[in-house]
Amino acid sequence: MACVRLILGDQINESHSWFRQVDERVLYVMMEVRSETDYVRHHAQKVIGIFAAMRRLAERLGKAGHRVRYFKIGDKDNQHAFADNLRSVFKEVKASRFEYQQPDEYRVDEALDSFARSCDLPFAMQSSEHFLDDRKGVAQHFQPEAKRWLMESYYRVVRKRSGLLMDKDGEPKGGKWNYDHDNRKPWKGEPAVPRSWDIVHNHQTLWAEIQAAGVKTFGEPAAANFPWPQDRAEALKQLKAFIEYGLPNFGDYEDAMHTSSDRLFHSRLSFALNVKMLSPKEVAAAAVARHEANPKEVSLAATEGFVRQIIGWREYIRGVYWAKMPSYREGNGLNHQAPLPSWFWDGQTKMNCLRCSIGQSLSTAYAHHIQRLMVIGSFCLTAGVNPRAVEQWFLGVYIDAFEWVELPNVIGMSQHADNGFLASKPYVCAASYVGKMSNYCSGCTYDPKDRLGPKACPLNALYWDFWLRHQERFANNPRIGMAVRQAMAMKPAEKTAIRKKADELRQQMDSL
Ligand code: FAD
Numbered sequence: 001m002a003c004v005r006l007i008l009g010d011q012i013n014e015s016h017s018w019f020r021q022v023d024e025r026v027l028y029v030m031m032e033v034r035s036e037t038d039y040v041r042h043h044a045q046k047v048i049g050i051f052a053a054m055r056r057l058a059e060r061l062g063k064a065g066h067r068v069r070y071f072k073i074g075d076k077d078n079q080h081a082f083a084d085n086l087r088s089v090f091k092e093v094k095a096s097r098f099e100y101q102q103p104d105e106y107r108v109d110e111a112l113d114s115f116a117r118s119c120d121l122p123f124a125m126q127s128s129e130h131f132l133d134d135r136k137g138v139a140q141h142f143q144p145e146a147k148r149w150l151m152e153s154y155y156r157v158v159r160k161r162s163g164l165l166m167d168k169d170g171e172p173k174g175g176k177w178n179y180d181h182d183n184r185k186p187w188k189g190e191p192a193v194p195r196s197w198d199i200v201h202n203h204q205t206l207w208a209e210i211q212a213a214g215v216k217t218f219g220e221p222a223a224a225n226f227p228w229p230q231d232r233a234e235a236l237k238q239l240k241a242f243i244e245y246g247l248p249n250f251g252d253y254e255d256a257m258h259t260s261s262d263r264l265f266h267s268r269l270s271f272a273l274n275v276k277m278l279s280p281k282e283v284a285a286a287a288v289a290r291h292e293a294n295p296k297e298v299s300l301a302a303t304e305g306f307v308r309q310i311i312g313w314r315e316y317i318r319g320v321y322w323a324k325m326p327s328y329r330e331g332n333g334l335n336h337q338a339p340l341p342s343w344f345w346d347g348q349t350k351m352n353c354l355r356c357s358i359g360q361s362l363s364t365a366y367a368h369h370i371q372r373l374m375v376i377g378s379f380c381l382t383a384g385v386n387p388r389a390v391e392q393w394f395l396g397v398y399i400d401a402f403e404w405v406e407l408p409n410v411i412g413m414s415q416h417a418d419n420g421f422l423a424s425k426p427y428v429c430a431a432s433y434v435g436k437m438s439n440y441c442s443g444c445t446y447d448p449k450d451r452l453g454p455k456a457c458p459l460n461a462l463y464w465d466f467w468l469r470h471q472e473r474f475a476n477n478p479r480i481g482m483a484v485r486q487a488m489a490m491k492p493a494e495k496t497a498i499r500k501k502a503d504e505l506r507q508q509m510d511s512l
């Protein structure tokens with residue numbers, strides 16, 4: 001008789017209370033299954049990273065005396081679905097009870113719930129003990145029928161509750177809740193980007209097993225020099241290095257992009273966080289502790305900016321996901337239908353900003369927020385690409401992509417497909433923004449200053465055409481009215497020329 005406990009591939013949380021005591025009546029089950037490798041085509045590093053972390057956790061649990069049943073991707077008795085493998089294990093060990101941690105994805109949540117109900121066993125879904133708030137926390141904070149839920153108002157509640165960067169009198173440290181406006185500098189080669197804090201693993205054997213099993217992936221596997229952590233100890237090293245070397249400049253250069261660094265001063269902690277090697281509370285607390293120890297070296301603005309991403313955006317995004325699924329994924333408020341250009345799969349475009357950002361995503365399974373939002377996302381939005389096609393690409397390509405966090409970021413924040421529920425303005429840009437925040441334009445075939453000529457930067461016509469196409473919807477939006485009014489004030493001949501150019505660009509998207 002045994003209690004069978006399932007651990008999913010994004011539940012690599014060694015600190016979970018399940019593991020505090022060794023109990024021989026408990027059997028932990030982990031499985032590498034085709035149902036999870038194949039629901040979307042994943043980047044090779046994502047599959048390797050998750051399997052490596054799963055295997056490492058299984059090994060560590062075993063060494064600590066826990067009983068573990070692990071299905072590898074190539075095992076003959078692996079039936080490649082959670083339910084089928086679990087049924088076999090239940091029989092094998094004469095299971096008397098089934099427990100699992102709350103899944104973070106709607107798809108897996110539904111599947112495990114109906115599986116558990118179909119088994120003739122007592123069962124329980126338990127907390128994953130990871131997030132600051134529960135699934136319903138965000139929804140409870142807002143009016144359900146409101147047209148928009150603002151992250152900022154939810155963030156203040158979480159800040160107060162956590163006590164992070166708060167004064168004793170309940171006011172935010174420094175008198176302001178948000179220092180976003182201080183975080184907008186381009187990076188021109190100084191200050192130096194800190195030495196790498198990446199980990200290097202050789203996962204060639206694991207990669208060979210994944211290939212032999214027939215799993216289809218894309219992107220560079222980097223199996224011989226694999227740069228992602230596989231356990232908590234390594235993730236903690238990554239956190240420590242970021243707090244020491246990256247955080248001091250995080251705020252100033254948060255929006256900057258540069259060809260010489262794919263990360264600049266961003267943390268690259270999203271993988272470790274999303275598979276739960278690290279808790280959001282400890283990551284935010286580490287940043288605050290560093291600021292408090294040396295406020296001159298790590299400013300309040302940098303610290304607040306970082307803390308807001310973790311306890312504000314990340315929790316808020318999750319709450320929106322659970323409140324709005326499953327209909328949220330079907331959103332297409334601007335009725336965009338174009339297919340994803342073919343160069344999303346190989347990076348072969350003449351537009352240097354997109355070549356660098358997509359090329360980097362394919363080679364490293366990572367891009368930072370501004371590359372995702374203002375280069376890749378903005379292109380898709382102004383070009384009118386179908387949001388679901390955009391969403392599926394984002395879900396596969398990044399090592400940190402799990403639907404609960406990826407989908408609202410793409411459908412809501414980036415593609416405005418939820419009619420502005422999550423973000424009050426569409427995030428779109430032309431070459432002037434890219435030129436200001438990066439050095440991409442200097443290496444480009446296209447002319448960032450031109451809108452209409454044969455060498456004109458495609459982003460320009462697409463940007464102005466976007467506002468012309470959607471002028472009625474956005475004219476009264478105070479956050480973007482100026483851009484729309486500028487578009488509307490163009491002479492009729494100019495408007496026609498912009499529209500014609502944008503149409504031509506859309507016709508030849510694959511060869512831009
Ligand atoms: P840092 O810049 O160092 O930020 C620190 C942490 O804050 C991140 O690790 C992350 O956990 C959190 N964070 C920051 N912004 C967000 C946000 N908007 N939503 C949720 N958490 C945030 N993040 C994912 O974790 N998975 C995704 O699949 C994902 N897809 C995205 C798709 C689009 C179109 C956009 C615009 C953003 C997406 N993000 C996603 C959010 C953000 O871009 C990444 O979390 C970040 O780039 C990860 O790099 P980092 O760890 O270096 O982040």
Ligand code: DLZ
Nearest residue numbers: 008009010031032033036037104105108
């Ligand atoms: C993303 C992923 C992949 C590629 N493979 C597995 C797997 O083989 N086994 C597993 O348990 N989890 C995997 N995952 C992560 C799951 O998709 C994730 O646990 C669910 O989406 C719940 O968020």
Ligand code: SF4
Nearest residue numbers: 351353434441444457
């Ligand atoms: Fe991108 Fe246009 Fe600049 Fe080229 S000119 S890098 S396409 S913004």
